[in-house]
Amino acid sequence: MIRLPPYGEALGIEPIRDEHSRLVLKLPFGNHVSGRPGFLHGGAIAGLLEIAGIMSLYDQLGEDDRPQVKPITVTTDFMRNGFPKMTYAAGIITRSGRRMANVESFAWQDDESKPIAASRMNLLLVRK
Structure with a gap:
């Protein structure tokens, strides 16, 4: 399993x-993600979405091809209220090239x- 970034670990995200x-x-819901x-909290939702997208990309690329990922643009649409319960997120890779990737993520x-x-x-x- 792919290791989460420090912010993901701080949020308590589990892959x-x-x-x-x-x-x-x-x-999981807790005081640390309460708005x-x-x-x-909207920031916790946005962080979950960003991590879900990047982790999905890493998962698709595999262990042998692990570039450094630098977000160029991130657009988040908040569609419904997030309530104090378990929240899930997954990413979809819409394009993955040599230098760029486009990813969509959804939280429910x-x-x-x-x-x-x-x-x-x-x-x-950014590949080495």
């Missing part, structure tokens, strides 16, 4: 595989077909 072997990240009373709570937020990222891949 799992779903029934289709897709990489999914779980974010206004009764809601998940009870039903994957009802995302609470989505992001699109353009990433620079």
Whole structure:
């Protein structure tokens, strides 16, 4: 399994595989990700989405091809309120080239077909 970045570890994110072997990240609710009373903090959601996208890219590339990833643009759409419960996120690689990658990520709570937020990222891949 791919190691999470320090911010992901601080949030308490746990990587799992779903029934289709897709990489999914779980974010448990706690005071460290609480926003206004009764809601998940938007910054925690955005961080979860960014990490889900980058980890999905690393998962697709494999252990042998691990470039340094530098976000160029990150756009996040908040679609529903995040409530104090388990939140999940997964990334989809829409393009992966030699120097650039485009990734979409989605976060949901009870039903994957009802995302609470989505992001699109353009990433620079710096290879050694």
